[in-house]
Amino acid sequence: MNRGSGSTVVGLALPIKIWAQRFAFLLLIVTAFTLMLLSKAETVLIEQSRTAIVDSVAPVLTVLSQPAQSISNTIEEVNGLFLLHADNARLKRENELLLGWQNEARRLQLELTALRSQMNIVPDPIPRAIGARVIADSAGTFVHSMLVNAGSQERLVRGQAAVTVDGLVGRIAAVGRRSARILLLTDLNSRVPVVVESTGDRAILAGNNSGRPELLHLPRNAPVTPGDRILTSGHGGVFPPGLAVGIVAEIGEAGISVQPLVDYGRLAYVQVLDYGPEGILPAPDKTVPAAPVGPAPAGTAPSDTAPAVEGAPIVEVTPDETVRPTAAAAVVGAVQ
């Protein structure tokens, strides 16, 4: 570096300086390798350093991502002006169709509620959605992930599902205080349990760093055709069931590729689904405490009361059915 000025330094100092510089260089190289190996082993310390770095520059990234977004918004608005008439006609048609579906959905909702109350089914918990803006997009060459400007202070937790209105984006892989990293469906490390909507066949959607992840472990001879919708299955307890994921794009020798429904190139905002501290699985410890109310379902109860008693504690964990626990408790009381 300072070879020019080095000539003025007397005698021994120069070789020492050169050696010191070489040593510093080697030290940095060794440090880089050590960091790589520790990252590979997913050491807690490295993960913490990484989130600390991301957290500290998150405000800068938030500011930088705004101009890009506003340019994109302007372009879309101008485009929208040209398409106003066509859009209006299309939306009117779509609205008529959707009103029909709305009536159907209301009817089915009533039927479902009635059937569920007869069968004591644990309903799916209703998530809280946390909105977050994409502040960095590294869906690039090696890692397909994005950073968003929400973190643990917005109650984001590792493993939560990030979605848009179109479908599943990915899962939260790392959480800082005010930033979080989303691992996209297309990343090499992404594995999502899914079902084929039309047939109900289970499979795993595996990312491969290309734009189209693959369907793996589909049952042999399962009928799949291009255009089939792929949904999350909810297996493994990471994602809630029924989130739209993608559409079967191509079936070839190499495998079945799926086109994600989310357009990663234009993603500006995501919603992170928060199922509360218990996640999407009903917490087992919460089903137990209610047991002392009635006889334990392990066989100590008279056989005719067992179904009602077994149902009661499970129903108590569900937040959206406030009526039935008291009804079930009344049944238990009546039996005792």
Add this chain to the structure above:
Amino acid sequence: MNLAGGTARLDRWARNIVPVVITLFLVFIGVAPIPVPYYAVVAPSLPLMAVYYWVVLRPDLMPRTAVFAIGVVHDALTGVPLGVSALVLLLAHAILSSQRRFLVGKSFWVFWLGFVMLAPAAGALTWLLMTLLRGALVAPDATLFNVLMTIAVFPLLAWLLFHMQRALVGQES
């Protein structure tokens, strides 16, 4: 220390950190979500260009510790294992420090040619490290596009950096 001397020193210090600050800023720009389809896949490697520019033209203002730190920040933001970009940029720094005498004071074409030789080597090393670290063959086509894009964008960024250098930093003394 009088006030004028202090201000002058502060001024020089502020000018001297410009190369590192610009390079760090380019790391942030590089990960900003640009709403263009497939942009992220072919996004040029801005930090490599900036490191090349400054190590050749003002090596005194782009020390290897700074290059290392810039690499680590880049790795943290892009989600690749920490140390990958740091190592690639460090090695680029080492090669450039020893070869810069062939590039300084030559025409722009020679300056660009030097980068045309460096960028594929850096891309190949990154690809190799990622393949080893992920334990799976990473498709090389994205790296190839990335290298071509980086080479193509280099003249534009070099022009911008040249004007910034003239306005804020100055020539090597």
